[in-house]
């Protein structure tokens with residue numbers, strides 16, 4: 001990769017937008033690769049879940065005006081722990097740095113109100129892309145949960 005391509009790949013600004021009528025269809029149109037289907041619930045399921053759960057924060061991941069991914073977390077006001085429990089980048093947009101930019105944006109948003117001191121995340125143990133991505137932000141693997149998913153935790157520095 002040339003140096004300029006490397007810079008482009010790593011400098012991928014994204015914004016997180018609340019889900020609404022303007023981006024719902026684009027979120028539902030996002031796709032995973034066939035071999036990734038079992039790694040995360042479908043966006044249709046997640047949006048349905050978000051409608052029922054007041055604590056669910058659902059976000060479109062938007063780059064240059066295009067929806068490239070979706071994530072969902074909870075960060076209840078009465079708790080000091082946030083959980084990122086859905087995260088995906090469209091199969092056509094993977095490997096371009098959007099996932100990394102989205103994790104950074106989500107952590108910034110979660111930390112902003114100031115009551116969260118720990119963020120946890122979980123993923124299938126064989127999900128090497130997720131493992132590497134989260135480890136690079138300082139997430140430390142703790143244990144498998146009851147569904148056999150790895151739980152990794154990031155202590156936010158204050």
Ligand SMILES: CC(C)(COP(=O)(O)OP(=O)(O)OC[C@H]1O[C@@H](n2cnc3c(N)ncnc32)[C@H](O)[C@@H]1OP(=O)(O)O)[C@@H](O)C(=O)NCCC(=O)NCCS
Nearest residue numbers: 039087088089094095096097098099100123129130132133
């Ligand atoms: C995990 C996922 C969100 C990463 O998004 P992405 O936009 O492709 O990620 P990026 O291009 O920003 O890459 C960030 C880091 O992820 C890791 N990564 C991404 N793709 C990888 C792959 N195919 N193999 C190994 N590591 C990979 C690397 O550490 C990479 O950093 P590097 O380029 O400095 O080595 C995306 O692959 C995805 O949607 N996967 C399916 C759903 C999923 O697994 N969600 C997470 C668990 S809930």
